[in-house]
Each structure stands twice: as C-alpha cells, then as structure tokens.
Amino acid sequence: MTTLARMRRIEDPTDLMSKLEALQEAVAAVRQTFQVQFQMELELVGMPGTPNPDLIAYGSTLAVANDQVNYQFACGFPEDTARALTKILFAMDDDEEASLEDMGDGLREIPNVAAGVWKAMRERSAGEQYQLGLPIFLKGNSWVRYFPRNVNAIGQTLRAADGTVLQMVLIWQYGQQAGGARLMSTQTVDGTATAGRSVPTQVLQEAVRAVVDTCAIQMNLALEVDPNPSDPRDADVEHGSSIALTSETGGWQLAVMGSRGSCEALTRNLFAMEADEMPAMADMADALGEIANVAAGVLKASRAAAGQKVQLGLPLFMEGRGCFEFFASGIQGMAQTVRGDDGLSVHVILIWQEG
Numbered sequence: 001m002t003t004l005a006r007m008r009r010i011e012d013p014t015d016l017m018s019k020l021e022a023l024q025e026a027v028a029a030v031r032q033t034f035q036v037q038f039q040m041e042l043e044l045v046g047m048p049g050t051p052n053p054d055l056i057a058y059g060s061t062l063a064v065a066n067d068q069v070n071y072q073f074a075c076g077f078p079e080d081t082a083r084a085l086t087k088i089l090f091a092m093d094d095d096e097e098a099s100l101e102d103m104g105d106g107l108r109e110i111p112n113v114a115a116g117v118w119k120a121m122r123e124r125s126a127g128e129q130y131q132l133g134l135p136i137f138l139k140g141n142s143w144v145r146y147f148p149r150n151v152n153a154i155g156q157t158l159r160a161a162d163g164t165v166l167q168m169v170l171i172w173q174y175g176q177q178a179g180g181a182r183l184m185s186t187q188t189v190d191g192t193a194t195a196g197r198s199v200p201t202q203v204l205q206e207a208v209r210a211v212v213d214t215c216a217i218q219m220n221l222a223l224e225v226d227p228n229p230s231d232p233r234d235a236d237v238e239h240g241s242s243i244a245l246t247s248e249t250g251g252w253q254l255a256v257m258g259s260r261g262s263c264e265a266l267t268r269n270l271f272a273m274e275a276d277e278m279p280a281m282a283d284m285a286d287a288l289g290e291i292a293n294v295a296a297g298v299l300k301a302s303r304a305a306a307g308q309k310v311q312l313g314l315p316l317f318m319e320g321r322g323c324f325e326f327f328a329s330g331i332q333g334m335a336q337t338v339r340g341d342d343g344l345s346v347h348v349i350l351i352w353q354e355g
Contacts, residue, residue: 333351
C-alpha cells in the first residue's frame with residue numbers, strides 16, 4: 001500500500017489538525033537547527049502532504065515516544081544536498097568528497113538536534129512529555145515509500161536560497177485510538193539486579209528469543225540460532241524493519257533484516273501465500289514491520305521483568321546494509337543470525353548508545 005493510501009486513512013479532521021500542528025513545530029525546529037548549524041534560512045515549499053520519495057536518497061530518523069503516541073522525527077535529503085550539508089558540518093574542502101560514513105555521521109546529527117528542540121516545544125505548547133530514541137541513518141527512500149499497517153506520515157519540503165532542499169517527515173502510530181495498533185505498555189518490576197542498566201549482550205539474547213518465539217507462534221516457523229553474535233556491518237541484508245525502544249536510562253534500536261529471498265520467505269509464511277508467489281514490496285513492509293513490532297513487544301516485556309520500563313517506537317521499512325554500516329560516535333551494534341529451512345537466514349540486529 002502506498003504512502004498516499006496511508007494518508008487517506010486519517011479520517012478524523014481534529015486529529016489531522018493536531019498532527020499538522022505537530023508538523024509545524026517540527027518544521028520550526030528544523031529551520032532553527034539550520035539557522036544555528038549552517039547559518040541557512042529555509043523556506044517552505046508548497047503545503048504539507050504526502051512525503052515525496054523522489055526527493056529522498058538518504059535520511060535520518062529517531063523515535064520520539066510516550067505512552068500515548070509514537071513519532072518518528074525524520075529528515076530526508078537528495079544526494080547532492082546530503083553531500084553538501086555533510087561537507088559544511090565537517091568543514092571539508094571544496095574538492096573533498098563526502099563518503100557514506102561521513103554522511104551517516106552528519107545526517108544523523110540534524111534530526112537529533114532538531115528533535116530535541118521539537119521535544120521542548122511540545123512540552124511547552126501541548127504539555128506532552130517524550131523520550132528520545134537513537135538517531136538512525138537511512139539509505140534509500142523505502143522508509144517513506146512503504147509503511148506497515150497503522151503507520152501514517154506527513155511531510156513538508158523546505159528549500160534554501162542556494163538550492164539546498166530537504167523534507168521534514170513526521171511519522172506516527174496511534175496508541176489506543178482508532179486507526180492504529182494499541183501500544184504495549186508494561187510497568188517496571190522491582191527487585192532485579194539489572195534494573196535500570198543496559199546490558200547489551202543480555203538484551204540481544206532477549207531480542208533473538210523474542211524473534212524466534214514470534215516466528216514460531218505467528219507462522220509455526222522453527223528457527224535455529226547461530227552460536228555467536230556478529231558485527232551487523234558484516235550482515236548480508238537487503239531489506240528489513242527497525243523499531244526503537246526508548247527508556248529513561250537509555251534505549252535500543254531492534255531490527256529484523258535479511259536478504260531479499262529470506263524477507264520474501266518470511267512474508268509468504270506470515271500471509272499464507274503460495275510457495276511460488278512473489279510478495280510485493282508493500283507486503284514485505286507489512287510483514288517485516290509486524291514481526292519486528294510483535295518481537296519488540298516481547299522484548300519490552302522481558303525488559304520490564306529485568307526492571308526497566310520501555311516505550312516502543314514504530315516499525316520502519318529499511319533497505320540495504322548502509323543503514324547499519326556506519327555508526328555515529330558512541331553508538332554500537334551486535335547481530336545474531338537465526339536460520340530456517342530452505343536457506344532462510346534472518347539477522348536480529350541490536351543498536352545501542354553508550355554513555
């Protein structure tokens with residue numbers, strides 16, 4: 001299903017107005033960030049509407065969540081803008097080329113700063129309190145082309161006098177309101193040794209078990225776990241879904257990714273398709289988003305049992321290893337591979353930030 005179709009599902013005019021107000025403040029936060037970081041004035045181009053994937057080659061997003069609504073605060077850029085902004089951020093010479101690693105570092109910083117500004121604005125204007133997730137680099141535009149069920153988006157294009165162009169994209173999923181999946185909310189359990197602390201290896205084990213259990217329950221699909229964790233930058237992945245888990249003491253990004261063939265196999269299993277049926281990309285976005293969402297709910301419950309209250313973000317469809325190939329300073333990752341019959345191979349990836 002296309003992004004436009006997702007937008008048409010927003011039938012409550014009052015709710016749409018509230019999201020437009022949130023978008024206006026998000027746009028203001030991005031404009032303020034560009035004034036400070038780049039000494040650049042951004043002007044609005046047209047009206048808010050469906051995000052335009054054709055204007056996006058790279059981007060960055062982070063979760064902004066509470067127990068009522070989850071947002072993804074995202075900025076998308078054409079390639080020339082992405083490279084130009086990166087060169088400005090890192091004071092590179094005119095003849096220097098910005099690498100993918102440089103762009104990953106630079107583009108993550110923009111929504112990271114702007115989302116902090118927006119969070120403060122929402123606290124003042126709407127009395128809303130949020131937790132921020134980790135900034136994640138996005139390669140390609142599948143994240144605005146294909147959304148899982150119950151996920152909506154609205155975007156605003158901005159342009160500077162020198163031709164710099166970007167899109168501010170606000171993506172959200174409802175809590176208990178009609179139109180979205182009910183957020184899974186758990187409370188902190190007292191009395192455990194790990195309360196309030198991030199233990200990456202332990203959390204990865206919990207995440208892997210959550211994915212294995214989700215596939216077993218939802219698809220009767222048996223998966224075996226490889227014995228050793230690996231570096232996610234070495235994983236052979238083409239598509240997947242990523243979801244943020246945020247808390248007051250830190251957070252993670254959980255991703256379920258695999259080759260095109262493995263992602264198609266998961267989709268066929270989940271939607272009971274014929275063995276020779278080729279799933280559409282929108283079907284893969286739905287399937288992988290559902291698997292990541294349910295597994296994250298299981299992980300959320302296990303974190304609560306370990307003494308840590310966690311809020312879930314929303315699943316985003318991702319493409320390519322480039323999304324996890326380069327980590328910003330302080331961000332680390334581990335992966336664990338799970339395997340099934342007929343060559344099915346899925347990588348469970350956990351990203352976290354130290355400090």
